[in-house]
Amino acid sequence: MTAIRKLRMTNLPREVLHSLRSSPIFAFSVLVILVVAGIIAVITFKPEWLGLEGFGHFGESEHRVHDFTYGVIFTTAIVGILAQLRRPSKNIAGMVMALIPWSGFALAAVLSGEEFVIRSTERITVAYVAVIVVLLHPTGRGFFRSFRVSRINWLMLALVGIAAVPLLSFASTHIRLKGTVLDLHAGLGHYGFMAAFSFTVIGVGLLASLRPDGWRLTAWVAGLLPVLLGLTSLVYRDESSSLGLGWALATIGWGVVFIAAAERTKHAYGLALLGQGSQDEQRHAQREERAEVTTAKERMPSGG
Numbered sequence: 001m002t003a004i005r006k007l008r009m010t011n012l013p014r015e016v017l018h019s020l021r022s023s024p025i026f027a028f029s030v031l032v033i034l035v036v037a038g039i040i041a042v043i044t045f046k047p048e049w050l051g052l053e054g055f056g057h058f059g060e061s062e063h064r065v066h067d068f069t070y071g072v073i074f075t076t077a078i079v080g081i082l083a084q085l086r087r088p089s090k091n092i093a094g095m096v097m098a099l100i101p102w103s104g105f106a107l108a109a110v111l112s113g114e115e116f117v118i119r120s121t122e123r124i125t126v127a128y129v130a131v132i133v134v135l136l137h138p139t140g141r142g143f144f145r146s147f148r149v150s151r152i153n154w155l156m157l158a159l160v161g162i163a164a165v166p167l168l169s170f171a172s173t174h175i176r177l178k179g180t181v182l183d184l185h186a187g188l189g190h191y192g193f194m195a196a197f198s199f200t201v202i203g204v205g206l207l208a209s210l211r212p213d214g215w216r217l218t219a220w221v222a223g224l225l226p227v228l229l230g231l232t233s234l235v236y237r238d239e240s241s242s243l244g245l246g247w248a249l250a251t252i253g254w255g256v257v258f259i260a261a262a263e264r265t266k267h268a269y270g271l272a273l274l275g276q277g278s279q280d281e282q283r284h285a286q287r288e289e290r291a292e293v294t295t296a297k298e299r300m301p302s303g304g
Helices: 002-022 024-045 061-085 092-097 100-112 121-135 140-144 154-180 190-210 215-235 245-264 279-298
Strands: none
Touching: 024 061, 024 121, 061 092, 061 100, 061 121, 061 190, 061 215, 092 140, 092 190, 092 215, 100 121, 100 154, 100 190, 154 190, 154 215, 154 245, 190 215, 215 245
């Protein structure tokens, strides 16, 4: 297994170049959205570099939980886009994941009646380009071919169902705050961001449970999102929207369990989710792994 991992890492630059050459228009669109995201990151963290001192975030502690939550939602979309630079046909899940945060923002905007949640130029720009990238995806009509009932991980789906109850309650609370509390957080759309976070966790968790090609990345993201919110709440316990100690620990625990369940059952299919699975499933997983390594070897130069 160590040799296989080394081989994959060695061929990563070659696979990226192969993706750039085989689908240049698609790759160009991916690079455009990454450049735009980089500019937004500079505006967010180092606005003085562009002479925009008044546009930065993460300056005032009272907004830390909201700003950090918005940051991880935005990063979720960028991670999904970034995954397309390496074998996009095997990273369908990442491409779908790139659209989920914007769907979360839109849903939060509709439910809260706050256009600012989705109206921001940076959010609209990245959302539009993300849709264009999906339309240009190399898989074409076969984009959803890897979505099959037989691939569903029922254990992960059950965990998402368990988490959905408090997440939807969390979203509902912040949507009500938007309509009843007149403060700076409401004016900046921060309560909408927290609702969008809940929708994003549920959406990415459901996507990971369906296990389309490239699903393990989405499983890790779905688990890390609540872990990061829990840790942020522990650091900024007195700030607005911070989770209480019990809920912070619960969100961290759920995220860890979700990732562990994904890794423990990564070779299981259908209802065979625990233990080693059937021999047929093991052979299927081994064939997929050998095919992946063979493809990587074929892309190596003849003298490599």
